Amino acid sequence: MTLASVTFHAAAAAIFATGLFTVIARGNLLKKLLGLLLLHVSVWIVFVAMSGTPASPDGATIANPLPIAFTLIAIVLGTTAMMVGIDLALRIRASAVSVEDDEIAAHELKS
Amino acid sequence: MTHVPALLVLLPFTAAALCLLLPIRPLVRLFGLVAPWVSLGVAALVLDHVLRVGPLAYAFGDWAAPSGVVFRADGLSALALIVTNLVAAVLLPLLHRDSAAHPPGRTALQSALALAFLGAINGIALSHDLFSLIILIEIMTLATCGLIAAGRIRRSLVTAFHALVFQSTGTAFLLMGTAMLYARAGSVDLLDLAGRLAGANDRATTIGAAMVLLGLAIKGGLFPFHGWLSRTYIDAPAPIAAVVGGIAPTAIAYVLLRISTAVLGGGPSFLSANGAWGLAAVAALFVLAPSALAALQRDIRPVVALLAAAHLGYVAVGAGAINLAGATAGMAVIVAHGVAVTAAVAAIGCLQHAQLPTALDQLGTLRRRSPMVAAALACALFAFAGVPLTVGFAGRWHVALGMIERDAWAALILVALSSGVALIAAARVAQRLLFGPVAPIERPVPFPLALSVPATLFGLATVYFGLNAALYVGLADEAAKLLMRGPP
Numbered sequence: 001m002t003l004a005s006v007t008f009h010a011a012a013a014a015i016f017a018t019g020l021f022t023v024i025a026r027g028n029l030l031k032k033l034l035g036l037l038l039l040h041v042s043v044w045i046v047f048v049a050m051s052g053t054p055a056s057p058d059g060a061t062i063a064n065p066l067p068i069a070f071t072l073i074a075i076v077l078g079t080t081a082m083m084v085g086i087d088l089a090l091r092i093r094a095s096a097v098s099v100e101d102d103e104i105a106a107h108e109l110k111s
Numbered sequence: 112m113t114h115v116p117a118l119l120v121l122l123p124f125t126a127a128a129l130c131l132l133l134p135i136r137p138l139v140r141l142f143g144l145v146a147p148w149v150s151l152g153v154a155a156l157v158l159d160h161v162l163r164v165g166p167l168a169y170a171f172g173d174w175a176a177p178s179g180v181v182f183r184a185d186g187l188s189a190l191a192l193i194v195t196n197l198v199a200a201v202l203l204p205l206l207h208r209d210s211a212a213h214p215p216g217r218t219a220l221q222s223a224l225a226l227a228f229l230g231a232i233n234g235i236a237l238s239h240d241l242f243s244l245i246i247l248i249e250i251m252t253l254a255t256c257g258l259i260a261a262g263r264i265r266r267s268l269v270t271a272f273h274a275l276v277f278q279s280t281g282t283a284f285l286l287m288g289t290a291m292l293y294a295r296a297g298s299v300d301l302l303d304l305a306g307r308l309a310g311a312n313d314r315a316t317t318i319g320a321a322m323v324l325l326g327l328a329i330k331g332g333l334f335p336f337h338g339w340l341s342r343t344y345i346d347a348p349a350p351i352a353a354v355v356g357g358i359a360p361t362a363i364a365y366v367l368l369r370i371s372t373a374v375l376g377g378g379p380s381f382l383s384a385n386g387a388w389g390l391a392a393v394a395a396l397f398v399l400a401p402s403a404l405a406a407l408q409r410d411i412r413p414v415v416a417l418l419a420a421a422h423l424g425y426v427a428v429g430a431g432a433i434n435l436a437g438a439t440a441g442m443a444v445i446v447a448h449g450v451a452v453t454a455a456v457a458a459i460g461c462l463q464h465a466q467l468p469t470a471l472d473q474l475g476t477l478r479r480r481s482p483m484v485a486a487a488l489a490c491a492l493f494a495f496a497g498v499p500l501t502v503g504f505a506g507r508w509h510v511a512l513g514m515i516e517r518d519a520w521a522a523l524i525l526v527a528l529s530s531g532v533a534l535i536a537a538a539r540v541a542q543r544l545l546f547g548p549v550a551p552i553e554r555p556v557p558f559p560l561a562l563s564v565p566a567t568l569f570g571l572a573t574v575y576f577g578l579n580a581a582l583y584v585g586l587a588d589e590a591a592k593l594l595m596r597g598p599p
Contacts, residue, residue: 016287023280032276039283046290067293070242074286077249081279084253088260088272095265104269 008049016042027101029089033082040078047071112160116169116182116237119153119192120247122146123230127223134219143222144204150229151193151200158189162586166593177303182237186590190442190583191365192236194449198357199229201568202350202453205561211348212261212561221261228254228354235362241289241299241323244366245282248330251362252278255355259347270339270346274355277329277339284326291319305374320375324367331363333427334401334420341416349460350561356419357453361445364426368441371430373594390431390514391521397424399529406536411462411469411488414536415455418495421533422448422503428526429510437513438594442587443580444506447494450576451502454569455491457562458484465556471540475547480555484563485544487570492537494573497530501577505584 015038022035051067093099096107126142160167167184170176184192203225207213213221231251238244252275260271293299295316296307308316332340340360344352398421405417422444429440458477461484462469467476477485490501497507507530514523576582 016283019283020280023276029272036276036279036283039280040286043283043286043290046287046294050290050294070290070293073242073246077246077282077286078279080253081249081275081282084256085272085275085279088256088268088275091260092265092268092272095268104265107265 005049008045012042012045012049015045029092029099029101030086033085033089036085037078037082040074040081043074044071044078047074112156112167113169115153115157115160116167116184117171119150119157119237120182120230120234123150123226123233127226127230130219130223130226136218139219139222140207142226143207146226147196147200147203147229150233151196154189154192154196154233157184158193160184161186161189162589177298177300180243181239181300182234183239184237186586186593187365187369187442188236190586190590191362191445192233194446195232195236195358195362196229198361198449198453198569199232199354201565202354202357202561203229205564206350206354209348209350209559209561212258212350214261217261221258224254224257225354228258228358232358232362235366239301241292241301241304241370245285245289248285248363248366249282251359252282252330255359258351259343259355261348261351266346267348270342273342274339277336281326281329281336284322284329286326288319288322288324288326291315291322295319301369301374305376308375324371324375327363327367327370328397328427331360331367331423332420333424334397334417337401337416337420340420341413344416344456344459345412345463349457349464350559353453353456353460353562353565356456357449360419360423360452361449364423364441364445364448368426368430368438368445369594371427372433372438372441376433376595388521390428390517390519391525393431394424394428394522394525394529397421397427399525399532402529402533402536406532406539408536409471411471411474411540412459414471414540415459415492418492418533418536419448419452419455421529422451422495425506425510425526428522429506429513432510432513432517432519434513434516435588435591435595436509436516438591439584439587440506440509440513442590443509443584444503446576446583446587447502447506447573450569450572451491451494454487454566454573455495457566457569458488458491460562461558461566464559464562467552468550471543472547473550474540474543475545475549476552478544478547479549480552481558481563483567483570484558487566487573489537489541489544490570490573492540493534494577496533496537498534498537499577500574502573502580504577505580509584 019035019038047067047070051064096104126146130139169182171180231247234247256271256275298304329336401417401421405414408414425444426441429437494501494503497503
């Protein structure tokens, strides 16, 4: 493992952990979505790191196009989920006047 | 027959796009009504072909397996295809009869989402490569969230949001696991991957495999992650809850079974590494804990959610056994799950729609209101508990056989114990249904057709398939043999 690859993977691990923590611990819907985005970003980083190192057993040193294609697909998956999530959060805000979990619950009790 | 696997996925997607591009009411209605039944018919053809001739394969653009995307239909795929399509064919055409599931003015959008959902579940059953599996699962997720948010009511919007966050977290785990397995093996085709991972036991592979399985557990709503599903049962429009609860976890359970036996079974499975004790841990977490919690509830909705999660846990236990009986058990549980969950969730939907009380102590009212729906609910819960003569028994029996074959006695005891506890939970509900006090109903609301028909039909099916278990157990056994034989 080269230094670059170690750096990439360490960064990905840190971002993944941060994202998971944000998704679980934050009550704000938009912060939850940002956590989700971090989770997905860490996956993209892992794929990009992989495409630089020879993943094929024959030891070719050119960049491997397949992980890059995977990265693009993973970006599409992550951003579509993000778009749907933001749309839902906006609609929730329109009807509950908040994007905080506990305030929405309070609103629910009132109505 | 050669193009059938591709058409099963492409036609519903095309129909979904047409619904949005040409939102003409009769056309949308026609698609919504016909597409699920056509899909079921084609799935039956695929099953017939698999049984008589052998597995089907379709390589997109004639690119062969490891480098191209290939859809294959073997016994397990055909079985999953039939189960999910059977449930979809009954539920989806009835959706537009319910104004909560199909709010006025949104018929085209809801039909399009339902069709996309249908295409995605067909694709999940047929796709044989990790990456297209993830894409199709994600399409299913997004369609699910759209369907749940249908009414634009605040409660269902919040539910849809939580479903999205949960499932998308699951996707992130799945993707990360896939990345790690791909880095190790250099392939995402399931058969190819199985061959390359055979015997691999290093740390990266183990963690990658664990992340894939964890992602599937989150998306399928196995025990600690069942929150989004139980919220869906309560807050989504009821017919949608039946679609989401009955079909989506069944499809995911199929993927879980295939990946953990056929792909990871030969190599890095930490279950096989830790043997009997790993299995016992899986059984305690996924099966015993939710069953025990279900026996303590005071409301019918969490009972159904927890028992369903426990029932799905048997797929994980059966898959963890990594032997023929275990794989057969997984398949039998998948069949039972599609049938029983649909009956139970549709019955709860009836209760909620008619604004009948859902507290256990007041369930007697349902008996007076509709004996058939009450019976369906009871049958479904007994099926979850694995009572003989219901559809749940065959799966339970084979799980036990798989444990014995592996000498996993601790796991066997846990499985028996959780079956007993689940039986207590089901019997508590059945007792209230049969003998609970009947509250007078002032203005009875009629049960919607979109819920009472599926509840009754699948309630009957739990008993029918229980009495005629040979219908699918033989098939599951054949499919399991093919699955366990591994890559050619």
